[in-house]
Amino acid sequence: MKKTIISFIAIIILFFGVVYFSVFTGSIDVSMSELIHGLVSGTNADVQVIKDLRFPRIIIATFAGASLSVAGVLLQAVLRNPLAEPGIIGVSAGAGFMGMLMVAIFPTLFFFTPLFAFIGGAIAFALVYSFSWKSGLNPLRMILVGVAVNAIFTSLSQTFNYRGSYTSSLVTEVTTSTLAMKKWSEVEIIVTYGTLGLLVAFLVFSWCNYLVLEDKTAKSLGFNVNLARFIVSAIAVLLTSIATATAGMFIFVGLIIPHIGRLLVGTDHKKLIPFSAILGAVLILLSDTLGRLIIAPNEIPASIIMALIGGPFLIFLLRKSDRIYGN
Template sequence: MDNPKISSLNADERDRKIKKITALLSFLICIFFNIILILFAVNTGSLKVSLMELYDGLFIAYNPNVATIYDLRFPRIIISLLAGAGIATSGCLFQAVLKNPLADPGIIGISSGAGFVSVIITAFFPMLFFLTPIFAFIGGILAFFLVYTLSWKDGLSPLRIILVGVAVNAMFAGLSSALNSMAGGNMQGVASIVNGNITMKTWSDVSILFPYIIIGIILSLFMAVNCNLLSLEDTTAKALGVNVNRTRIVISSIAVLLASISTAVVGIIGFLGLIVPHIGRLLVGADYRKLIPFSVILGSFTFLLADTLGRTIASPYEVPAAIIMSIIGGPFFIALLRGSRNYGK
């Protein structure tokens, strides 16, 4: 007769192997589709070139079509990849800190707070344009402080955080829209932040976004183990030598940085930080050492896909990526809310 304990161990070992293979395949497939999507996005529009022409124009001889693509499409694609990675990673970190799978920098007001301050700088202090990410970070911190403070009542309730976050988000979004209206709606920088439109982004926008996102993602990867510890009960984490409050503050600051910097460049994008980590948990598991890097890759793909769809579905007109994400993310959020057993506690 088979020993039940041995059979159980074999089954557990088999399950672990299946999970590892699933996670590895998920990473490889996501990277592959990212590459395919980048190549498709480069060649989507009125100008089309072959891969050989693109290579020759970039590295060998000048080609006016390739030069146009390089100046107009490449910055937009890179910004989509960076912002998608930043927002998705931010959502992943917020979910770890708040122990709430419904947390998202757009839903809980972080993006709107950062966007509001960015609008003020863009509209009234354009000479400080290159410092916009710093001010956006301050706006994100302010929004997070408001949500955290107003949600506190004998502890933090996941539902209360969401409800207060929705209110704070609406407040800052309304203020941003009011400033946009006061400006006549004709200031490109202000309108792009309010509407989440990344049309006409340039290499200067890439240079603003790139260092902050890369630094934020690297810091996030270093904090992955601490994110795992925060998923434990606070008393258990403290028994393991973790300074829970300090760890929450550090991780929250990284999350606010990523969301705020992304918002300052691409505008307010909702639901991306909610959808990507949730899909990541289904594919690679809840271990943040895997979930964070997977969120980086899948977040890049998701935002670039939304932007590419926006450029193609109503061509020659464009639908902002923020609208595409809202159409997709709204039903997803409702389904996740209804399926969560603990959201009302």
């Protein structure tokens, strides 16, 4: 219990520290007093730039990291597989492709992009789940099928991009995984859908605790496994779709964060879900901030930094695959 409290306090302090670092670090340098005065008066040009450029990407990075991390927690509970992650098993790619397609066809429905992305993510997840099932879920088979589904949707997205049209260039801007030049309209989207998704995810924490048990054990306790698995999966796909449609595709976030969370706060999803949300927000926000500072004035997309971190982590987990749920 003491370790859990200390972990929560530490991660909350770290989150606000990273937010402060992100706000006040960059080509424009202002003090705290100048920032507050400029936000109130609206007369400081530097503060207005920070408000319109840094604030949106900070908020989007925060919600994207929280959404993807919690989606990873939920998927790992549903599939009883610690290697399950929206980016690896193709959910992010499916969501990204459908969001891209719908923005191109119905640009006036931009606010509903996460809902279109949800359809793509749900299709990808259904494909992975159905093709992986053979007298039960095999963790390795699921990962291999997920890689194949991810490749298919990624190829479709790239084919769409290389049409060379003006529309496709606009779509690429919308779905890119760099957080530069994000707008307040996109903040409105991810805050609206993201808050709803994260709240619903926390409400099903007890279901997740049952789902990590064997099906026979959970059913013997009177728990409706199939209904819970469907609803929790839908929430995970929704969270992934929200983040992908607004911030772009980030892989490995939903893989790394839940494992760190279990080490620090345990396996109870009542604690694991909120902790993962905060830690995921810290990771994406820090990656984005470092990405715009390392080779300034140019930027390294946060998704690239995440891939550099997550790749070795996945190899480590595969080496330890004998400890996978359900084996």
